[in-house]
Amino acid sequence: MRGLAALGLILWAGLVLAAPCPSGWRVEAFQPPKLVWATAQVAFPVEVTNTGDQPWSSQTSDHVSYHWRDLSGQVLVWDGDRSELGGTVNPGETQLVLVRVRVPREPGVYLLELAMVREQVCWYPPPSGRARLAQVRVLPRLPFLVGGLGLFTGLLSLVVWKGRRWASWLVPVCTVLWLAAFAWVVGQVVVVAAGRVGPPMPVGMLWAGGCLLSLALILLPARWWPRAATVLAFLAVVLAFADTLYLRFFGSIVSFLAWQGAGQLGQVWDSVRSLAKPQDLWFAVLGFCSLFLWFWPRWQEQWPFWPRFLRQAALAGVLLAAGWPVVVAVRGVLRDVQGAQVFSYTMRMQELGVWGLHLLDAARTWKEAVGEGLAPEERRQIRNFFAQRARTTPASGPAFGRFAGYNLVLLQVESLQNFVVGLEVNGQEVTPFLNSLRRRGLYFSWVFDQTNQGRSSDGEFIALNSQHPLGEGAVAFRRAGNRFMALPNVLRSRGYSTLSAHAFERGFWNRAVLHPAYGFERSFFRRELGPGEVIGWGLADGVFLERVLPKLQEARQPFFAFLITLGLHHPFDEFPEGRKSLKLPDLGDPALANYLQAMRYVDGALAAFFEGLAGAGLADRTVVALYGDHEAGFPLQAPLANLLRIQWSPQQLTALRRVPFFIVTPDASLAGEVDEVGGQVDIAPTLLHLLGVPRPSWFVGRALIPGRQGFAALPDGSGADNQLLWVEPFQACAERLSLQGREKSACQPLREAVAVELAASRAVVEHDLLPEIAGP
Missing domain, CATH: 2.60.40.770 (Immunoglobulin-like)
Structure with a gap:
């Protein structure tokens, strides 16, 4: 190790x-x-x-x-x-x-x-x-961008009002010109406000996207153009603001599929609000600028139909020609075989611009809706990938089957990130119980968070299904109708009873639909667990785990129980004073302080749960595992950097994306730290290994056995093995342990392996291929 x-x-x-x-x-x-x-x-x-x-x-x-x-x-x-x-x-x-x-x-x-x-x-x-x-x-870019647009809008308005008497054509031409310029500025503002560091987006592509937006005006009578432009501009500002918030949290624009989760906006409103920054007031200024056109004079065209039609057709031709480069670029991405392995739309931002990305998203969504699916050669490659993975992961090893027939409890802990394990602040352990588990059980310290836009739902999907989440959108909404063959289904086929529990609404992340599909025979949500102390959104973790214990005692053995804590959720803006037990200095970020208090609280709740298992007589026949569902979402800025005594670097950003994974068994000799690299896809295979169940051929992950060649593929195309760390967004290669930089070429095999695994797994989820991969 x-x-x-x-x-x-x-x-x-x-x-x-x-x-x-x-x-x-x-x-x-x-x-x-x-x-x-x-x-x-x-x-x-x-x-x-x-x-x-x-x-x-x-x-x-x-x-x-x-x-x-x-x-x-x-x-x-x-x-x-x-x-x-x-x-x-x-x-x-x-x-x-x-x-x-x-x-x-x-x-x-x-x-x-x-x-x-x-x-x-x-x-x-x-x-x-x-x-x-x-x-x-x-x-700062924003004052110059928005101020310049305001000045341009004012000058253009002056030209329109002064020149309308001698050149009525100024109104439609200026309207089209203004909307294209407005879209160009808004596209720049999104990148700047979201804090994306890098080369500027291509001016031509941003302008081309704006011209395509202006092209929509041609479909309307010219006298309506100024007000139609106002509506389009306002909608563009709303979308741009949503993109900015989404970029800050997920590192991606808001896709069509992401809107499927809009129904949960009420529950996550605090998280959305926490992402907003004072500089976002520039979006309000942009919205105000768009109102100017509402008061422009209407174009009273007196020309006969055909000359008017020809003039609008000529204007449409000019706009289409100006916008054609972004169309050509999007078509090139869609046709490019490598384009299918783009891990995030944002990676194409420097090539297509914001509006080009939305066009690409719309084109891909349409292509998926009407497409013919995978070609036979693509299906063959996917089958070969899983066949090769099955051959290289035999069911063997000294720990295989050591706990055959034992109960299994798997806890998914909200926002539990690896850096809190072993962390001390002013001589106080943040997680004393989890620290003790490092000596009492197996502690996997290099397991990466592989979630994407589905966050907590991605965390449970990955851990239970041993598959990667989608590149865009959440499986919970996009592919809820798939035929899943998850860990609960596998254990049910071995005679286990299965149950899940979560102290929140059954509809959140579509769990009422997904959990039966995953193979859970019974599920307990807020309604079944009853009222009690609330922290954040749902039952406090201590109350939740206390309520679950009787359910475990009643369950037919052997059982598999999947428990989802809620604890304090992002944005960590409040935590009950009566539950704060750490004496913290000023960390420079109240949310970070609340997060540490919440981790200390959930640590105590877990300790009580383990004691409850022992008191109920279940500990001697139960394997208990727990993991973090995803990283907490704190940027690597001064408060966190000072707390952890680290400095910002691309490789440090990726190395921080780890979540702890613990397995505690009745055998006290099976203990210690395992620092081989893995990911959440490896959780289910590792648990099955201990229970003596061969790894299913359709699983992507492999058992985290000490001494194996570790590997983890991250959703943005980054990855790690036991030697190297590859950071795809920054094109950076580094030593895994020292984080010292390496030549990019050293990471090329790792990068290719990441691309192959992500492409194969996502294709299985996108096209519901599990029954085909699993065979008869």
Whole structure:
């Protein structure tokens, strides 16, 4: 278990000896832009000279990088993006490097420090020559974007009102021009307000999307265009605001399928409200700008029908020609075989723009609705994937079947993220009971959260079905009619009775429909569990678990019970004072403090539940497992970074996406930490392994057996194995344990394995292929 960590350190030490740290370098020219836009990605040339005694090259993983500091010199971002040298630089040689820099999100004055790094070895010592520090002012985009649009709207309104007497055609032309420009600005505002850092979206694609939106006006009489444009613009603002909130939480735009969960908006309103920020008031300003057109004069066209028709047809042709590039780009994505493996629409944002993404979403949704399904070759590839997976995961090992015939209790704990396990604040353990389980049972410390937009429903779907969630939307709504062959069904076929319990409404995440389909014979929700103390949305975890114990005592043995706690849910804005037991300092974020209090409370509730099992005489014949349903949703900003004493980096973001997984058995000798990499898809196979049930051939996951080659595929295309970590959105490769950067090529096999697994699993869910994969 720990051997891999020691092996990693030995290999790292060997690499250090093989490639010592370079001794010197000099900056010849370093002149970054003095003014940059927040969240942008900028590039500028830098000349560096090798003054050391060894060459720099891609073979030794040498890169130019940077650090961001505040004016006092304190580091804000240490691990900047890497820029390639472009070839081998021998001692004494000078190289011109194009340095790419991601600009901070917040406006202000910063110090940009040029740096060089030899990956996994060291950061170069400070350079000689010209200063490596430059002062950069980061400007906010939103005031300029929205203010510019307001000025444009005012000027255009003036032109329309002043010129309507001598050129009536100004009204329709200006209306079309304004709507296209409005859509262009709104598309930019979405990216900036959502905090997406990266290269700017293509201006042409944003403009093309705006022209396609304006094309809708052609279907109406011209005299209605100004007011129709007002309505379209207002709807665009509403959609853009929804996209912004969705991007902040899920990292994706709001798809057509995501609206299927709109009925739950009332229950999650606090979470939605917590995502809003003061800068979102710019959307209100945009809405106000759209009202100007409502008061534009109507175009009183006196021309005969055919000339009027020809003029509108000509205008439609111009708009279609201007918008055609985004249509061509969307068609290319749909036809591209690799396009089917795009893990998130947001990954196409730099290519298509916001409106192009919505067009792609609409096209894909329509294609799915009227499509013919998978081609025979695609079905063959999927069957081969599962057949190969079955051959490489035999039912064997010393722990296989050790607890055959035992009861199984599986707890899904709301928002339980791995960093709280073992965390101490001011000498206080946040989760003392879970900490004790690390010695009392098996603790899997490198299990990744693999949920996507379905959040908690994805968590239970993955854990019970050993399949990946959909790339867009939630299985709970999109594929509730599938033929599932989940863990409860498998255990029922082995003579187990099955039950589930959740202290909230039965309709939430469509559980009243899904749980019977998963194979649960009985389910207990708010109505069956009765009233009691409420924390957050439903019964407090302590009350909930206390109410469930009699149900377990009454169940026919062996039984499988799936228990879903609710606890304190995102946004963690309130927690009862009487339930707070930690004495916390000012963490800089009240929500984070409430989250830690909630984790301490649920920790105590779990301790009481384990005692209750023992008191009921069930502990000696019951395997108890628990896991976190998904990460808590805290951004890696100052409060969390200071609490965990870490710094922001792409690989750190991904490494934090872990949830604890515990298994406690009646055999006290089966205990210790397992640090092989896995995901939530591995939970069901691991539990079946202990119960002596062979892994079903349709499961994606594999039993988390110490010493196996670990692997986890994440919904955005990122992934990890026991050695490496791949971060798809940032195209970053790193060592799993040290998080030191590696060449992208080192992660290429991992990246390909992630793509293959996600594509196969999602196809099974999308096309309801489980019976075909399982066979007769």
